[in-house]
Amino acid sequence: MPLVKYISHDGTTNEVEVPVGNSVMQGAVDNMLDGIVAECGGSCSCATCHCYLDGAWSDKIPPASEMEKDMLECVLEPQDNSRLSCQVNVTDELDGLVVKLPESQF
Amino acid sequence: MDNQRCIIIGASHSAGELCISLRKEGWTGSITIVGDEDYLPYNRPPLSKTYLAGEKSIDDLLIRHEEAYVKADIEMKLGCRVEKINRELKEITLNNDEILGYDKLILTTGARPRKVDMPGTEAKNAFYLRSIYDADQIRPYIKNGSRAVIIGGGYIGLETAAMLVSTGMKVTILEREPRILNRVAAPEISQFFTRIHTEEGIELITDVEISELKGDEQISEVVCSDGRTFAADLVIIGIGVITNSELAEEAGLEINNGIVVNEFAETKDTDILAAGDCTYHFNKHYDRWLRLESIQNALEQAKVAARTICDHRQEYDQIPWFWSDQFDLKLQIAGLSGGYDNLIVRGDLSQGRKMAVFYFIGDTFLAVDAVNSPQEFMFGKKVLMQSLRLDREKLADSSIPMKEILLVD
Numbered sequence: 001m002p003l004v005k006y007i008s009h010d011g012t013t014n015e016v017e018v019p020v021g022n023s024v025m026q027g028a029v030d031n032m033l034d035g036i037v038a039e040c041g042g043s044c045s046c047a048t049c050h051c052y053l054d055g056a057w058s059d060k061i062p063p064a065s066e067m068e069k070d071m072l073e074c075v076l077e078p079q080d081n082s083r084l085s086c087q088v089n090v091t092d093e094l095d096g097l098v099v100k101l102p103e104s105q106f
Numbered sequence: 107m108d109n110q111r112c113i114i115i116g117a118s119h120s121a122g123e124l125c126i127s128l129r130k131e132g133w134t135g136s137i138t139i140v141g142d143e144d145y146l147p148y149n150r151p152p153l154s155k156t157y158l159a160g161e162k163s164i165d166d167l168l169i170r171h172e173e174a175y176v177k178a179d180i181e182m183k184l185g186c187r188v189e190k191i192n193r194e195l196k197e198i199t200l201n202n203d204e205i206l207g208y209d210k211l212i213l214t215t216g217a218r219p220r221k222v223d224m225p226g227t228e229a230k231n232a233f234y235l236r237s238i239y240d241a242d243q244i245r246p247y248i249k250n251g252s253r254a255v256i257i258g259g260g261y262i263g264l265e266t267a268a269m270l271v272s273t274g275m276k277v278t279i280l281e282r283e284p285r286i287l288n289r290v291a292a293p294e295i296s297q298f299f300t301r302i303h304t305e306e307g308i309e310l311i312t313d314v315e316i317s318e319l320k321g322d323e324q325i326s327e328v329v330c331s332d333g334r335t336f337a338a339d340l341v342i343i344g345i346g347v348i349t350n351s352e353l354a355e356e357a358g359l360e361i362n363n364g365i366v367v368n369e370f371a372e373t374k375d376t377d378i379l380a381a382g383d384c385t386y387h388f389n390k391h392y393d394r395w396l397r398l399e400s401i402q403n404a405l406e407q408a409k410v411a412a413r414t415i416c417d418h419r420q421e422y423d424q425i426p427w428f429w430s431d432q433f434d435l436k437l438q439i440a441g442l443s444g445g446y447d448n449l450i451v452r453g454d455l456s457q458g459r460k461m462a463v464f465y466f467i468g469d470t471f472l473a474v475d476a477v478n479s480p481q482e483f484m485f486g487k488k489v490l491m492q493s494l495r496l497d498r499e500k501l502a503d504s505s506i507p508m509k510e511i512l513l514v515d
Binding site: 029031032039 | 119126129130149151152169170171173174177178401402405427429431436438478479480481484485488491508
């Protein structure tokens with residue numbers, strides 16, 4: 001099962017196994033990790049699962065939809081590598097993925 | 107706290123959040139969730155959309171997977187109903203006569219569909235839509251060319267209609283009020299969604315009263331009081347919900363349009379709390395009591411309840427927000443528009459598939475309904491949360507980006 005490394009804003013690191021096909025958001029929720037709120041349950045409606053994905057994996061992740069891009073422009077401290085973690089599904093290729101979490105989702 | 111027992115009634119969205127929040131807040135005692143469905147807490151919004159369409163499985167709907175609850179040492183008693191709360195003995199009785207003692211009890215019992223009081227609703231092809239069971243039973247009736255009649259033009263009705271028509275069904279929506287979404291949205295929003303649904307081939311009829319559901323085991327025809335009839339292979343009824351508050355009522359707790367709770371999610375018995383759709387609670391921002399059908403409220407009130415129980419009290423203070431997916435449209439709502447006296451439309455209601463409506467009382471911004479306009483939603487939410495102001499002059503001009511419409515004092 002792919003390993004995903006979640007790094008909180010304060011530097012706390014959690015490495016957890018996330019089943020292929022689950023979203024990066026679901027991996028955080030299933031492992032009780034703070035930093036991802038996921039109010040809408042993964043339907044790209046709330047932008048409370050914002051994360052920064054390490055650039056090393058960027059060519060292995062499908063690009064964001066227009067809706068997601070629009071929402072990302074409005075999150076707190078957006079960066080070029082910002083994504084909504086509910087829209088990124090874990091694949092075998094993403095084994096080792098590093099996910100940085102923002103200070104706040106609001 | 108080690109020997110303390112916490113029981114959550116209702117394996118709901120709220121419960122899925124609450125049990126984990128309790129652990130995060132440091133609750134070391136036992137946590138038991140009792141639910142009358144056989145499933146772990148799951149996301150209900152996809153039931154009228156991707157789950158009904160067969161694109162998502164039950165596993166996809168689960169808020170957390172089973173291992174997460176095992177890891178957090180949460181006991182699940184699924185497929186059990188609670189028959190009674192005995193507040194004096196601090197016990198609950200289950201339908202299998204099992205008695206469980208509690209130190210803290212939380213009601214996350216949610217709501218159930220309001221029933222149509224009319225013969226025929228027990229027919230095999232007539233459904234309400236609230237649970238996985240309902241969706242599973244509807245699925246076999248989804249057939250290209252079949253006819254669906256939907257009673258009620260609210261969000262459930264519209265979402266379900268959108269999904270069904272996309273499978274090739276012929277869909278009719280019958281709404282009693284003069285317009286769809288009458289209870290929850292402004293006429294402008296009704297007008298927009300009426301146009302979209304009509305363009306998508308849905309027959310939308312308002313101002314119509316159902317008088318009879320005709321047929322034997324299966325409804326074959328929906329008859330209206332003005333004599334019109336609509337042939338039906340499938341009937342779905344979505345006319346609102348009522349709270350599951352009977353247990354609380356029988357236990358002598360205060361009920362008023364739901365289970366009354368304070369800003370810490372406590373009922374008048376401070377060992378019994380409640381969260382989510384079943385509650386009637388005060389919203390500071392809008393200065394009024396509310397009952398909400400809302401995921402956000404289910405989650406945030408659950409967190410407040412967990413903090414109260416673990417003695418890290420924090421007042422409930424939220425700007426309500428909602429969403430609805432229909433076709434390729436994402437409606438996002440921030441705030442409550444009730445009581446508005448003026449509005450500003452950004453975009454075009456009469457064509458296209460994106461627009462936003464901003465509601466005000468005088469100059470005070472109340473709420474935004476945004477369709478395929480996530481920035482309008484996100485900025486609107488932020489403005490409400492941080493009590494910022496919007497430049498009303500610029501707002502109607504959709505060529506001006508939202509970030510330039512925020513007024514900085």
